[in-house]
Amino acid sequence: MSDGVTVFLTGLSGAGKSTIADALVADLERDGVPVTVLDGDVVRTHLSSELTFSREHRDLNIRRIGFVAGEVVKHGGTVVVAAIAPFEQAREEARQLVEKHGRFLLVHVATPLEVVEQRDVKGLYAKARAGEIPLFTGISDPYEVPGSPDLTIDTTGTPVEESVRLIRAAMREGVS
């Protein structure tokens, strides 16, 4: 077993996954820890560009992310994933792919739908409500709430610095 670790941020679009991931990566890098970032948007540009948002394709996307994370963790690396990953089974598959080699921390960025829809950073919720984006998570496609996350963060009441502090503390737990 290596010292590698994957922090997997899951939650609705606009929940704060990328914002927290960016701040977490900056914090780790300040401490001299190199990080591999697997952000859903970026992965879908480079590694999963042919995939749609069907359940089958979302699950395949998360399996790919889990595989890559596992390969990095195998060699002692630190990975930060930010993906909606709406289905429990796929998240658990990703966990298994990583835990063969190191640690996996599932962080549910649990900002409620009302809040993310109010933020609507990319204007996607308005489009989804208007029926312009089919299979939109939280509107016309499900998000299965994680049954046993390692950490739950609602960004409504948690500033980004506090989220980083909570995740760094969870990363230190169990490490001698």
Ligand SMILES: Nc1ncnc2c1ncn2[C@@H]1O[C@H](COP(=O)(O)OS(=O)(=O)O)[C@@H](OP(=O)(O)O)[C@H]1O
């Ligand atoms: N139908 C539908 N449902 C959800 N999200 C959609 C959809 N279409 C496009 N987008 C944009 O794609 C981003 C989510 O990609 P992910 O790879 O993280 O999704 S998944 O884990 O495969 O379900 C997501 O990015 P984030 O807002 O950063 O989460 C959206 O901007």
Ligand SMILES: Nc1ncnc2c1ncn2[C@@H]1O[C@H](COP(=O)(O)OP(=O)(O)O)[C@@H](O)[C@H]1O
């Ligand atoms: N406490 C907070 N933590 C994280 N993001 C926040 C917070 N408060 C407001 N936001 C805003 O919410 C939005 C979250 O967007 P983003 O990080 O792209 O989400 P996601 O990656 O989950 O789609 C950003 O515009 C961010 O500035």
